[in-house]
Amino acid sequence: MAERLFGTDGVRGLANGLLTAELALDLSVAAAHVLVERGDFERPRPLAVVGRDTRVSGHFLEAAVVAGLASAGVDVLLLGVLPTPGVAHLTSALGADLGVVLSASHNPMPDNGIKFLSRGGHKLDDALERSIEARMGEAWQRPVGGDVGRVSTYPSAVEEYAAHLIATTTKPLAGLRVVLDCAEGAAFEVGPRALAGAGAEVIAIHSSPDGLNINLGCGSTHLEPLQAAVREHGADVGFAVDGDADRCLAVDADGNVVDGDQILAILALALRERGQLASDTVVVTVMSNQGFAAAMAEAGVTVERTAVGDRYVLEEMRRSGFALGGEQSGHVIMSDYATTGDGLLTALQVLERMAVTGSSMADLAAVMTRLPQVLVNVTGVDRTRVGSDADLAAAVAREEAELGTTGRVLLRPSGTEPVVRVMVEAPTPDRAAAVADRLAGVVRERLAL
The missing domain is CATH 3.30.310.50 (Alpha-D-phosphohexomutase, C-terminal domain)
Structure with a gap:
């Protein structure tokens, strides 16, 4: 391999082009080898959980990943269609030693990707990814008989992840009408369920995936349908996630876009008011609008900047113990509740802020003025x-x-x-x-x- 296989968010590319079943199997075997060598398992064999988005290619890639893991002696729980942050949550909640997400996030349908999560639901660091790449294609002693992994489904994944999301709110969202654009992706079932479970009236759009329509003219990269739906239904607010629901953007009641910087500003002030904004600091990337920095300075909140990429935001948050970080694109990380960006969590926390303050989305977003x-x-x-x-x-x-x-x-x-x-x-x-x-x-x- 002339170049690194892993990018800033796992291995991603054209499904059955760059990302073949053979590559998925080899990656999974190598990941299993690295995992096994780390040892310290609570069970006779390591446990992995595997989730995917709605792309049609996810089926054959899931089969390849499961074959690789089980052939290397790893037990596998199939979570089915679930957002990336849902897989991360269940990796931690179930005490799994490895999480695997099959998704290309906001990329077009023909692409797909493989993301590995370590114990606790954290994205792998560079050293672990290099270790996995180095082990690909090596000769190995295959387990036989009773030493191969077992594979089973985990049918309550959506229910348990929705319950986790609802539990992050403390005030019912009754009286709030919200449009949720599910991007025909991984949030199509759990998204409306979580928001409605927290008390909101939910109008779901782009929630009928067919394996081919994920991100197609919808979701967080195409906000026009959401803007139209919010105005049509007289909703208080609208949220759009991407294909794996790890990012979220919003529109107010008039259809005006509320970007990731504005969402971070709203949540930073909410957390600070509750005494939950660690060190009164929020972490963003160098692309964050200067208007955000100005608003935070006026509020007495420190802004730390990182290189572009949510993994770098996450690394700084973990290194320094910060509670909030994110990107202008809508990746928002709230480390008290999640180990990665979570679009549905973000939507719920913004809705709770609206419920607590009685303010409109437009009023909350006005805390900062975006520089052109x-x-x-x-x-x-x-x-x-x-x-x-x-x-x-x-x-x-x-x-x-x-x-x-x-x-x-x-x-x-x-x-x-x-x-x-x-x-x-x-x-x-x-x-x-x-x-x-x-x-x-x-x-x-x-x-x-």
Whole structure:
């Protein structure tokens, strides 16, 4: 393998193209070997739980993963269709030694992915992923007879995860009408069940998956249907999750988008008011809007920034014991309740804030004012030279000096492609676009391949 197989969120690619049944089986065997060598099991054999989203390819990939694990002596519980955070929760709640999620999250239907979770429901760190890659294809002593793993279904997975979500709320949500866009994905059953169980009136849309329609013109990457449904039904608020429901975006009663930064601001103030915002700190990525930082500074909340990717937010939260973090895209992590981003948990916590304060979503979101933000992807360039080209650095410095405290510039090389992302925030959209275009031109000129 010339490049690392694992990306920032597991192994992901075209199902039956890059991500074949053979690869899924080999990955699972290697993961089992790494797991077995760690030892310290409460049972005669290690236990793994496996969940998936609604993609049609999930069936054959699930079969391959289960075959790999069981052939390596690991017992397997099949959770069926369940969001990524649901698999993480049950990995912990059932005392499993390994969790496996088959999902490509917000990617189009033809893609799929494999994510491994360690004991306790945490995403694997880089060292463990490297260990799994290193063990792929090695010769091994296969267990036989009674030493092979057992495979069984776990039919109460949806019920138990919904109960966990409902238990995170303390005030009934009666009187709140909410539209939930399930993205034809893993939340189609548990999402409406959890929100209704907490007392809300729920109107579910895109909740009839057929294996082919996941994320298709719906969910957190396509908010137009949600905006229309909220207005049509006179709902108080709408939420949209993605295919594996680990992220969530919202719209207010008028259909205005409430992004991840605004959701984090709402939850940061709610947790601080309850004395649950550890160290009065929230963790975000470098892409978080400067308007968020300004609102938090005014409220006396410290903002810690990480590289882009929810795994980096999670790492900082775990390292420093912080309770809240997330991304502008809607990944929100509340470590008192979950080990990963959880779109349904996020929706419930925002709904509870609405119920407790009696405020509308628009009023709650107004705690911060978003600076106009423009992102330009410059393709066909040498991303490795972003930090070393003197002329590019000078151009960035000139633009930053012109913006002063009214905006900011961020140049971010892609981790996998010949792309440099130019992000600019400024007082007006036109000014942000003008600065971004100028810098994109310098990037093309200086870093062209």
